[in-house]
Amino acid sequence: xxxxxxxxxxxxxxxxxxxxxxxxxxxxxxxxxxxxxxxxxxxxxxxxxxxxxxxxxxxxxxxxxxxxxxxxxxxxxxxxxxxxxxxxxxxxxxxxxxxxxxxxxxxxxxxxxxxxxxxxxxxxxxxxxxxxxxxxxxxxxxxxxxxxxxxxxxxxxxxxxxxxxxxxxxxxxxxxxxxxxxxxxxxxxxxxxxxxxxxxxxxxxxxxxxxxxxxxxxxxxxxxxxxxxxxxxxxxxxxxxxxxxx
Numbered sequence: 446x447x448x449x450x451x452x453x454x455x456x457x458x459x460x461x462x463x464x465x466x467x468x469x470x471x472x473x474x475x476x477x478x479x480x481x482x483x484x485x486x487x488x489x490x491x492x493x494x495x496x497x498x499x500x501x502x503x504x505x506x507x508x509x510x511x512x513x514x515x516x517x518x519x520x521x522x523x524x525x526x527x528x529x530x531x532x533x534x535x536x537x538x539x540x541x542x543x544x545x546x547x548x549x550x551x552x553x554x555x556x557x558x559x560x561x562x563x564x565x566x567x568x569x570x571x572x573x574x575x576x577x578x579x580x581x582x583x584x585x586x587x588x589x590x591x592x593x594x595x596x597x598x599x600x601x602x603x604x605x606x607x608x609x610x611x612x613x614x615x616x617x618x619x620x621x622x623x624x625x626x627x628x629x630x631x632x633x634x635x636x637x638x639x640x641x642x643x644x645x646x647x648x649x650x651x652x653x654x655x656x657x658x659x660x661x662x663x664x665x666x667x668x669x670x671x672x673x674x675x676x677x678x679x680x681x682x683x684x685x686x687x688x689x690x691x
Contacts, residue, residue, distance in 0.1 A: 454480075454482060454503075454545070455543075455607040455608070455609060455610070455611045456482050456483055456485060456543075456607060456608050457485060457486070457543055457569070457602065457606055457607050457615075458485055458606070458608060459602075459606045460485075460489075462600065462602055462606065463485055463486050463488070463489045464489045464492075465599070465600055465617075466486060466489065466541065466543075466567060466569060466599070466617055467486065467489035467490050467492065467493050467541070468493070469567045469599050469617060469619055470490065470493065470494075470539050470541040470565060470567045471493070471539055471564070471565055472493040472494060473493075473494060473495070473537065473538075473539070473564075474494065474495045474496065474536055474537060474538070475494060475495065475496050475497075475498065475534065475536055475537070475538040475539075476490050476493075476494040476496075476497050476498070476538065476539050476540070476541055477497075477498045477500065477531070477534060477538055477539070477540050477541075477563070478490055478497055478498070478499045478500065478540075478541055478542050479500055479526045479540065479541070479542030479543075479544055479552065479568070480500070480501060480502065480526065480542050480543060480544060480545065481499035481500075481501050481506075481510060481521075481542075482501070482503075482506055482543070483506065483510075483513075484499075484510050484513045484514065486541065486542070486543055487499055487510070487513075487514065487519065488513075488514070490541060491514060491517050491518075491519065494539075495518060496518040496519070496520065497517075497518070497519050497520070498520045498521075498522060498534070499519060499520070499521045499522065500522045500524055500526050500529050501521060501522070501523060501524075502523070502524065502525050502526070503523075504523050507521050507522070507523035508523070526542075526548075526552060526555075527548065527551055527552070527555060531556075531559045531560075531561060532560060532561060534561060535561075537564055538563050538564065539563050539564050539565040539566070539567070540556055540563045540565070540566045540567070540568075541566075541567045541568070542567075542568055542569070543568075543569040543615075544568050544569065544570055546570065546571045546574075546611070549568075549570050549571065549574055550586055552568070553566075553568070553586070553589075553590060553620075554589065556620075556622075557589070557590065557593040557594055557620065557622055558593070562622040563622060564621070564622075565619065565620070565621050565622075566594070566619070566620040566621075566622070567599070567617060567618075567619050567620075568617070568618050568620075569602065569615050569616070569617050569618075570615060570616065570617075570618055571611075571613055571615060571616075572601055572602075572613060572614040572615055572616040573613065574586075574618075575598050575616040575617070575618040576598070576616070578590050578596060578618060579596060579597065579598050579618075581679075582676045582677075583675070583676050583677075583678065583679060584640075584643075584676065585636065585637065585640050588633075588636055588679075588680060588683070589633075590620065591627070591679075591680055592626045592627045592628055592633065592680055593622060593623055593626050593627075594620040594621055594622045594623055595620070595621040595623065596618065596619065596620045596621075597618075597619050598616055598617065598618055598619070599616065599617030599618070599619055600616070600617055601614055601615070601616045602614065602615040602616065602617070627680050627684075628680055628683065628684045628687075631687065631691070632680075632683055632684050632687045635683060635686065635687045635690065636675075636683050638650060638651065638653070638654070639651060639675045639678070639683070640675045643674070643675050643676065644674065645674070646671075646672055646673065646674060647669075647673050647674055647675050647677075647678065648660050648661065648664065648671055648672075648673075650675065651690070654690055655690060663686070663689045663690065666689065667682070667685050667686065667689065669682060669686070
């Protein structure tokens with residue numbers, strides 16, 4: 446079967462790596478798999494979980510997938526993962542998947558804001574994105590993830606391991622959702638203002654909130670470099686800044 450390039454399908458067939466992704470996902474009653482495709486990762490997940498719910502957007506793939514696993518407790522749902530209702534999942538579960546690069550951020554934002562949070566999320570994604578999320582140089586996405594989950598990287602997967610090969614390498618990102626966010630929504634509203642022009646100095650981006658003189662004093666109070674850019678501040682810095690500016 447041909448892959449659908451429009452859906453960003455790149456299939457990983459290396460069984461050792463697939464088993465490692467499944468192992469990072471843990472084991473237990475239920476795993477929701479994002480984009481199973483031909484079922485290579487599904488096979489590894491079924492060895493570790495009592496049931497796998499595979500959410501596949503491609504109707505042809507979704508129709509054929511159950512036939513690859515006769516007798517296995519596999520439920521295939523033909524739906525866009527961004528529209529899938531996770532409230533239908535009533536028991537403790539984890540999420541795993543080899544996800545399309547072009548919807549990485551929306552998928553992460555969805556799974557970390559669910560009303561019934563998963564116990565763990567294990568996603569194979571573009572290596573550069575995984576590195577940015579775990580870097581000390583922050584982005585809106587990295588701060589969003591760190592605000593809602595404990596996060597770390599797993600193995601790097603070379604592009605040559607995929608069929609067809611993508612243009613870049615991939616990496617596994619593991620997230621364990623926190624019971625509640627580290628900082629409240631109002632702090633994140635400030636973070637969004639701070640990142641309105643990511644390459645500018647933070648003090649300029651916050652100028653609509655306070656005068657430069659007031660901001661300079663606040664920065665000095667908090668021992669934040671007045672020349673700092675948004676990427677230089679971590680969650681705790683933003684929380685302290687919010688308390689001074691509000």
